[in-house]
Amino acid sequence: MRRSVRVGGLAVLVAVLVAACRPVPPDATLRSLADLRDGRLIGTSVEPAQFGRSADATLIASQFSSVTPENVMKWEVVHPGPSTWNHAPGDAVVAFAEEHGQRVRGHTLVWHRQNPAWLTGGSYSRDELIAVLEDHISTLVGRYEGRVAQWDVVNEAIADDGTLRDTIWLRGIGPDYIRLAFEFAHAADPDAELFINDYLIERGGAKAATLLWIVASLRAQGVPIHGVGYQVHALVPSLMPTPEQFADEMRRFASRGMLVEITEMDVALQLPSDPTTGPQQQADAYGSAVMACLAVRECTGVTTWNYSDAESWIPGEFPGFGEASIYDAELRPKPAYERIRQLLWWNLRAR
Numbered sequence: 412m413r414r415s416v417r418v419g420g421l422a423v424l425v426a427v428l429v430a431a432c433r434p435v436p437p438d439a440t441l442r443s444l445a446d447l448r449d450g451r452l453i454g455t456s457v458e459p460a461q462f463g464r465s466a467d468a469t470l471i472a473s474q475f476s477s478v479t480p481e482n483v484m485k486w487e488v489v490h491p492g493p494s495t496w497n498h499a500p501g502d503a504v505v506a507f508a509e510e511h512g513q514r515v516r517g518h519t520l521v522w523h524r525q526n527p528a529w530l531t532g533g534s535y536s537r538d539e540l541i542a543v544l545e546d547h548i549s550t551l552v553g554r555y556e557g558r559v560a561q562w563d564v565v566n567e568a569i570a571d572d573g574t575l576r577d578t579i580w581l582r583g584i585g586p587d588y589i590r591l592a593f594e595f596a597h598a599a600d601p602d603a604e605l606f607i608n609d610y611l612i613e614r615g616g617a618k619a620a621t622l623l624w625i626v627a628s629l630r631a632q633g634v635p636i637h638g639v640g641y642q643v644h645a646l647v648p649s650l651m652p653t654p655e656q657f658a659d660e661m662r663r664f665a666s667r668g669m670l671v672e673i674t675e676m677d678v679a680l681q682l683p684s685d686p687t688t689g690p691q692q693q694a695d696a697y698g699s700a701v702m703a704c705l706a707v708r709e710c711t712g713v714t715t716w717n718y719s720d721a722e723s724w725i726p727g728e729f730p731g732f733g734e735a736s737i738y739d740a741e742l743r744p745k746p747a748y749e750r751i752r753q754l755l756w757w758n759l760r761a762r
């Protein structure tokens with residue numbers, strides 16, 4: 412009996428090792444590889460116009476199991492007047508996702524950018540601004556109740572020096588705006604996973620310390636906050652943390668009961684990029700983040716910000732940088748794409 416158990420165990424080990432040596436199947440998409448794991452998702456940001464181009468639509472549907480509206484659920488698009496709403500583009504994203512069995516991450520309910528002039532230029536008392544915020548969140552989150560699984564409720568609330576960022580929300584409401592936003596979102600969809608999302612928090616430091624304090628104090632007050640989103644806009648690949656550092660950082664939040672997710676990853680290269688080292692460095696950086704996520708049970712997925720260099724926001728925002736995505740401008744997969752596929756495959760085989 413003991414002997415056969417031992418032999419059986421050895422056979423399993425050999426089978427796993429043999430399987431692990433098999434190359435990743437050439438036709439396996441990111442999503443098909445991720446799907447084989449315990450619910451881990453691989454996503455991209457999207458714009459509705461992309462659904463109208465068949466190569467893009469096919470790529471989004473076949474490669475990704477999660478989508479995030481890049482802009483269309485932001486205030487300036489969805490809520491252009493105090494009582495005017497523009498839901499059609501957001502509806503198109505949710506409909507596309509439902510048609511293709513994809514999760515939607517809602518983005519974003521409270522931010523200091525892409526706000527309409529009526530909001531930024533208005534003069535509101537504290538109570539009035541709270542009422543405006545509640546109306547916005549309850550309308551938008553309520554519209555997609557049960558259909559948008561995660562929301563970035565509060566985005567980029569912390570300044571680079573670790574203080575709370577000076578925004579219309581902080582000025583008009585006070586630090587309480589963070590708690591209120593989560594409570595309004597939870598009231599509108601009690602099942603949605605509610606995230607606080609930020610950049611440059613993957614390597615510890617002042618911002619991550621403040622974030623941990625915010626999360627701990629909100630949880631101590633019983634506020635419905637469920638996750639931390641790591642944007643990971645890696646402008647300089649060499650500044651990426653190692654997978655171990657990144658995973659440890661995520662675990663500091665996971666051990667306090669939080670989900671974590673990589674929500675907006677891209678890796679911008681300085682142009683002109685070196686054709687040999689550039690794509691490899693980029694693949695390393697994407698790979699580090701994917702490895703970190705796979706190493707942390709509470710990491711729900713990895714979303715890339717823009718799937719292709721043709722769509723990328725980087726050249727417009729950071730002149731002199733670009734080529735940040737996992738597909739090039741002709742939708743050809745780059746080494747970073749192949750790296751992610753391999754990591755998902757090895758990870759799967761190792762289980």
Ligand code: XIL
Binds near residue numbers: 482519566675724
């Ligand atoms: C960016 C979009 O990609 C651009 O199209 C837009 O002009 C500006 O915003 N952090 C975020 C995202 O949370 O919403 C930002 O998206 C990128 C930085």
